[in-house]
Amino acid sequence: MARTPSGIKGFDKLTQGGLPKGATILLIGTPGTGKTLFSLEYLTNGAQRFKERSMYITLEQSLDDIRTQAKGIGLDLTKHEKNGMLTLMHIPITELTNKTIELIKQEVQKRKIKRLVVDSLSTLAVNAPVYSPIKDVALRDIMNYKAFFSPPILGDFVVKRFIYSFLYDLKKLGCTTLVTGEAPEKGEYLTRDTVSEFIADGIISLSFESMGGNYSRSLLIRKMRGTKADEDIHPLEITKKGIVIHDLRK
Numbered sequence: 001m002a003r004t005p006s007g008i009k010g011f012d013k014l015t016q017g018g019l020p021k022g023a024t025i026l027l028i029g030t031p032g033t034g035k036t037l038f039s040l041e042y043l044t045n046g047a048q049r050f051k052e053r054s055m056y057i058t059l060e061q062s063l064d065d066i067r068t069q070a071k072g073i074g075l076d077l078t079k080h081e082k083n084g085m086l087t088l089m090h091i092p093i094t095e096l097t098n099k100t101i102e103l104i105k106q107e108v109q110k111r112k113i114k115r116l117v118v119d120s121l122s123t124l125a126v127n128a129p130v131y132s133p134i135k136d137v138a139l140r141d142i143m144n145y146k147a148f149f150s151p152p153i154l155g156d157f158v159v160k161r162f163i164y165s166f167l168y169d170l171k172k173l174g175c176t177t178l179v180t181g182e183a184p185e186k187g188e189y190l191t192r193d194t195v196s197e198f199i200a201d202g203i204i205s206l207s208f209e210s211m212g213g214n215y216s217r218s219l220l221i222r223k224m225r226g227t228k229a230d231e232d233i234h235p236l237e238i239t240k241k242g243i244v245i246h247d248l249r250k
């Protein structure tokens, strides 16, 4: 199977050389575990070392925030933006509709994007009920009728449906894609929306647990289709020169 190397120190050897080419991978974790930084390094390495055009879509932070955050681990996004290898895109949640995927598709095709990141699915999920229509009717319209519906039940259904179709369409774009998502602390599901984990081709889970030792963050590959992936938990270190995945067995 063709691979898309992340170029992140210590990661690719855990996945037989990188992410399966064309796969859609969930990068899940609680806040501050390094999802955004991991994504940005994946894209920057793509643009610089592997000569693949890359695009980062944020639904959360301003692009200036993202550039500053990346600088903290030695990534110069502006340089790659200027030479056209990296595109940063901010989609404000107020502009989110079920047509958003079309907009992404146009950009991917126009710019010949090979690596894509959507940060994050959780923001998408929280906002889905308001903006996603069921056939022609959105929850927003239903509320206007003052009819009685149970918003939590209806909302939950709309979220799942929205996430499902969003990921399904995303997979069809042909990019090797990382989608970040907030993981629940505990429970039987890996993701809050409970459906994305089944659609994704792979799941990388990041955790934070300070135990007073050298490392607080860790990475675990939960699933990776078509890959004999490493099954151990590995310390993840965020340094001024980028992310490092350690192997304690050595």
Ligand SMILES: Nc1ncnc2c1ncn2[C@@H]1O[C@H](COP(=O)(O)OP(=O)(O)OP(=O)(O)O)[C@@H](O)[C@H]1O
Residues within 6 Å of the ligand: 029, 030, 031, 032, 033, 034, 035, 036, 037, 038, 072, 073, 238, 239, 240
């Ligand atoms: N140069 C650095 N050295 C060490 N740690 C750093 C450095 N730069 C950032 N960090 C740490 O990285 C964390 C942020 O990582 P990141 O934003 O990628 O997390 P995230 O999982 O995307 O979080 P969120 O869910 O809030 O979006 C911060 O908590 C900060 O402690």
Ligand SMILES: [Mg+2]
Residues within 6 Å of the ligand: 035, 036, 037, 119
């Ligand atoms: Mg983040």
